[in-house]
């Protein structure tokens with residue numbers, strides 16, 4: 436069992452070194468937790484071995500990107516074979532064509548694909564493409580939805596009761612956000628069809644795009660309702676705005692992505708994570724007439740998109756193998772494992788007598804430390820006491836050898852077994868029972 440947060444671990448001493456050279460001692464903030472993060476030594480399948488030699492069952496899977504867990508043999512073999520033939524070449528490669536073909540064959544809304552190196556970059560390029568195509572400035576996005584770190588899409592990521600307003604206000608997330616960014620960002624309430632459609636219509640011809648995620652992780656991790664999706668896509672189309680579906684995470688919902696499962700046909704889709712087979716990746720895919728903004732052949736393209744490591748040989752190799760392994764049967768099995776895990780977690784919550792709840796879809800779950808109905812960012816909002824309990828739950832699970840995100844999310848992989856997940860459910864029940872007892876004593 437991990438000895439974190441003991442003061443005499445190798446992780447602790449690495450963090451002390453890191454504090455000298457990295458702001459806050461880390462490069463990524465998400466896996467940090469006080470008093471110090473656990474440092475990984477190696478990873479294989481569903482398991483991480485930390486620098487102190489502990490085994491940790493990894494339910495984060497590099498934030499939903501490792502759909503086959505760590506170091507899947509088929510991906511490692513293909514990448515190892517590729518390494519001696521080069522890693523990145525200025526010239527295009529067959530693998531890049533093959534991965535784009537695979538994506539276009541699977542998803543009806545994809546005529547063309549433009550690769551890049553991250554989901555952030557994909558979302559930025561999709562927004563720029565929408566602006567170039569429509570000649571309009573503004574972007575509509577959902578309150579609390581995370582889409583990476585491009586200026587406009589970060590707005591209202593962490594708005595609070597004291598500043599979020601009735602119709603959601605555009606609230607700066609980053610210090611120094613220019614006013615122009617806020618002026619050109621329109622915030623929609625999630626899963627509120629009438630209000631969201633009205634706000635879109637009010638923007639009229641200013642709106643270049645409506646950016647949506649089928650299940651934004653930070654708006655409570657509940658799926659978009661069919662009514663919400665219908666209302667906002669119809670309103671977007673009525674105003675002439677492009678519908679951008681951010682499938683950076685939800686592409687793991689099915690063989691034709693989340694859009695196949697939820698029955699929505701966006702104009703543009705952003706991808707990343709699972710399509711890179713464990714390596715850095717991003718992509719914009721969509722309808723021919725809009726994707727033409729990236730076409731350089733008549734001179735300067737309307738939207739410049741390039742990047743030194745874009746479509747590099749390693750990512751394209753890993754991505755192709757990883758996606759080929761994701762057959763329709765593989766998606767079905769993974770989603771069934773997700774349904775089973777959420778159902779068992781809900782049973783564990785009931786038995787524990789702690790007022791928690793489980794949300795999610797497909798291979799994703801989230802544990803909430805309150806039992807109020809969750810439908811959107813505001814209803815998912817937790818009190819400081821509930822957040823303290825979530826932190827205690829996450830830390831307790833880590834000490835038992837199970838890693839979920841500090842926000843309570845987990846993302847399953849194809850290499851996980853029912854037995855491993857049952858042990859995880861037992862651990863959650865054990866931690867919730869402790870929290871329930873503490874509440875009684877408080």
Ligand SMILES: Cc1ncc(COP(=O)(O)O)c(C=O)c1O
Nearest residue numbers: 553554555581582583683684707
């Ligand atoms: C829905 C969504 N969009 C975009 C991004 C940004 O992707 P990346 O971290 O690859 O830049 C993320 C990252 O988690 C995401 O969840």
